[in-house]
Amino acid sequence: MIRFLLKGLFRDRQRSLLPVIVVVTGVLLTVLMQTMMTGILGDLIDFNAKFSTGHVKVVTKAYAERMDQTPNDLALSKVAQLKEKLQTEFPSMEWVPRIRFGGLIDAPDSIGETRSQGPAIGWGIDFLSAGSKEAERMNIPKSMVSGHLPKKAGEVLLSNQFAEKLKVVPGDQITLFGSTMNGGMTVYNFKVAGTVIFGSGVLDRGAFIADISDVGQALDMPDAASEILGYFKNNRYDKIQAADAVKKFMSAMNTADPYAPVMISLRDQNNLGEMVDYEDLVSVMIISIFVMAMSLVLWNAGLLGGLRRYGEVGVRLAVGESKGHVYRSLIWESILIGSIGSVIGSVIGLLLSLWIGKNGINVSGFMKNASMMMPSVYRTVITSPAFYIGFIPGLFATVIGTALAGIGIYKRNTAQLFKELE
Amino acid sequence: MESNKTVITIRNLVKTFPMGNREFTALNGINLSFAKGEFSGLVGPSGSGKTTLLNIIGTLDSPTEGEAIVLGDSVGELSQKKAANLRNMKIGFVFQTFNLLPVYSTFENVEFPLLLQKMSAANRKKSVMDALDWVGLTDKAKSRPAQMSGGECQRVAIARAIVKKPEIVLADEPTANLDAENSHNILKTMEKLNQSLGTTFLFATHDEKVIGYLKRIIKLVDGKVASDEIFAKK
Structure with a gap:
């Protein structure tokens, strides 16, 4: 009997192929949506952590109050000592000083006259120390377009778009015009080592990265840094551990001193708090809405499939099949269709997610004028829910749809089914 | 090959259907009985209650009042499962529109x-080929309904009704979708089965061609038996 029913199922493409295609489509979209949302939210937080906020950040209290202006006159001093103290107190984290600044970059011609210039966001990070992970953390080696990473003092990386705008190539000299920590003007020459695409509209428009010792020298910031960023060694932001670290650090600090260092968690920077708090919730909400919508579609498909078979059900009842047997066979069919569709849809969805995770979707075209620090290439991230989330609409919605349609059949008088059959 | 054994007894049968706020009486005080091997028919105009009575005898519906006893079981008291079992084992249906399952072959x-009866594969094959032989369709065993004519489809439907060797075959307007030649072929096949297997045939029809073959004609008018005539030999 099972073989007989399966034969009918696979021969009737409207009962098998069509529902499977609907289920596969729904499931694959659900899986893609889940991996995409996980990727986008994760990327946004991760990108900010790597480039701007760290998992926690130590700055002076005064700097913290005007952090968006990067006021280097309020920067941290005695950084080596402070870094050592942080490493001792918080050994589970890696501590990296950085200098953030703004300035004007000038590209001179062969006789030293200005050929082109433009404003830039600048970073001083640790390129040259042995074992430094800063370049990898910011994904710079993989984002290089031309040239090489700074290998010696005086070398600098420019964002590729900015370099094109200035018409400079690796090997050219550029000049930084900026202000020192003490408010004086600084003019400092660098040699372009390479160009890089950061994957963020704000940075790609004009960014400048050099070794922190060079930048310190240019801005007259010896043993000083705008901020010291702390990263958990597993590279994942943990809001509870970060809050504990902040609490521990701040309990020992003299908060009355405006130059005393303060520690700030990622969630308290760049308006990321809500995103962190709602990361899981937003993801669940968006996915739930999508799953619900897909469930309605698949439920409807199950319902229509059931109703389309009133005639067949009538014949089967006339031949002597019991209503219960007919109903159970409809449910088993929908389980089979839902399972096949869910497995195929999940596999295709995961493969597509894998591809998008590797290659990314470039949305830089939509973010040309974005001022928020966010990635312009989004990637999917496959987490464990991606392996089962598609089964919610794929299997359950299809079965529930069929079950409801089946109840209609079950409750109808047999003779009424016959009238409809005739 | 007639016998005096009663297979269907209808007593004071009333069937009403709700119709808005009122009730429509489809059958009103029917009293009938059918012996094994009868070749009889319910005739009458549309709305006279023929199909309703056939549905009750076929355990697809139940009486509002009175009783219908089919092969010893009172239809109104049968559970869904028992009614399905009775249909599966002892009653065959032939419909106006054939109602073959389009994705299956004639054989299937x-x-x-027989699959519902959990018969062994070997016995199933023999029974199916026998039934197809009775209706002259052994060469069409692998054909699908869409590949056959209306007359052939109706013969498949008859084979499906008789393959389980039922005691009763209920045929609701079996020739309505057939031309004259096919109608006569079908009726001759049914007559032959009735004579060789002793199966009781009960038709619901207003087709003169069918009426010409019947040995007993029960005329229904407005849900009541208007006449009940038995013809010794046709």
Whole structure:
């Protein structure tokens, strides 16, 4: 009997192929949506952590109050000592000083006259120390377009778009015009080592990265840094551990001193708090809405499939099949269709997610004028829910749809089914 | 090959259907009985209650009042499961529109009732081929309904009805979709089965061609038996 029913199922493409295609489509979209949302939210937080906020950040209290202006006159001093103290107190984290600044970059011609210039966001990070992970953390080696990473003092990386705008190539000299920590003007020459695409509209428009010792020298910031960023060694932001670290650090600090260092968690920077708090919730909400919508579609498909078979059900009842047997066979069919569709849809969805995770979707075209620090290439991230989330609409919605349609059949008088059959 | 054994007894049968705020009486005080091997028919205009009575005898519906006893079981008291079992084992249906399952072959359509009886594959094959032989369609065993004519489809439907060797075959307007030649072929096939297997045939029809073959004609008018005539030999 099972073989007989399966034969009918696979021969009737409207009962098998069509529902499977609907289920596969729904499931694959659900899986893609889940991996995409996980990727986008994760990327946004991760990108900010790597480039701007760290998992926690130590700055002076005064700097913290005007952090968006990067006021280097309020920067941290005695950084080596402070870094050592942080490493001792918080050994589970890696501590990296950085200098953030703004300035004007000038590209001179062969006789030293200005050929082109433009404003830039600048970073001083640790390129040259042995074992430094800063370049990898910011994904710079993989984002290089031309040239090489700074290998010696005086070398600098420019964002590729900015370099094109200035018409400079690796090997050219550029000049930084900026202000020192003490408010004086600084003019400092660098040699372009390479160009890089950061994957963020704000940075790609004009960014400048050099070794922190060079930048310190240019801005007259010896043993000083705008901020010291702390990263958990597993590279994942943990809001509870970060809050504990902040609490521990701040309990020992003299908060009355405006130059005393303060520690700030990622969630308290760049308006990321809500995103962190709602990361899981937003993801669940968006996915739930999508799953619900897909469930309605698949439920409807199950319902229509059931109703389309009133005639067949009538014949089967006339031949002597019991209503219960007919109903159970409809449910088993929908389980089979839902399972096949869910497995195929999940596999295709995961493969597509894998591809998008590797290659990314470039949305830089939509973010040309974005001022928020966010990635312009989004990637999917496959987490464990991606392996089962598609089964919610794929299997359950299809079965529930069929079950409801089946109840209609079950409750109808047999003779009424016959009238409809005739 | 007639016998005096009563297979269907209808007593004071009333069937009403709700119709808005009122009730429509489809059958009103029917009293009938059918002996084994009868070749009889319910005739009358549309709305006279023929199909309703056939549905009750076929355990697809139940009486509002009175009783219908089919092969010893009172239809109104049968559970869904027992009614399905009675249909599966002892009652065959032939419909106006054939109602074959389109995705299955002739063989598979005829085989279906036997699968429900959990008959062995070898016995199933023999029974199906016998039934197809009775209706002259052994060469069409692998054909699908869409590949056959209306007359052939109706013969498949008859084979499906008789393959389980039922005691009663209920045929609701079996020739309504057939031309004259096919109608006569079908009726001759049914007559032959009635004579050789002793199966009781009960038709619901207003087709003169069918009426010409019947040995007993029960005329229904407005849900009541208007006449009940038995013809010794046709």
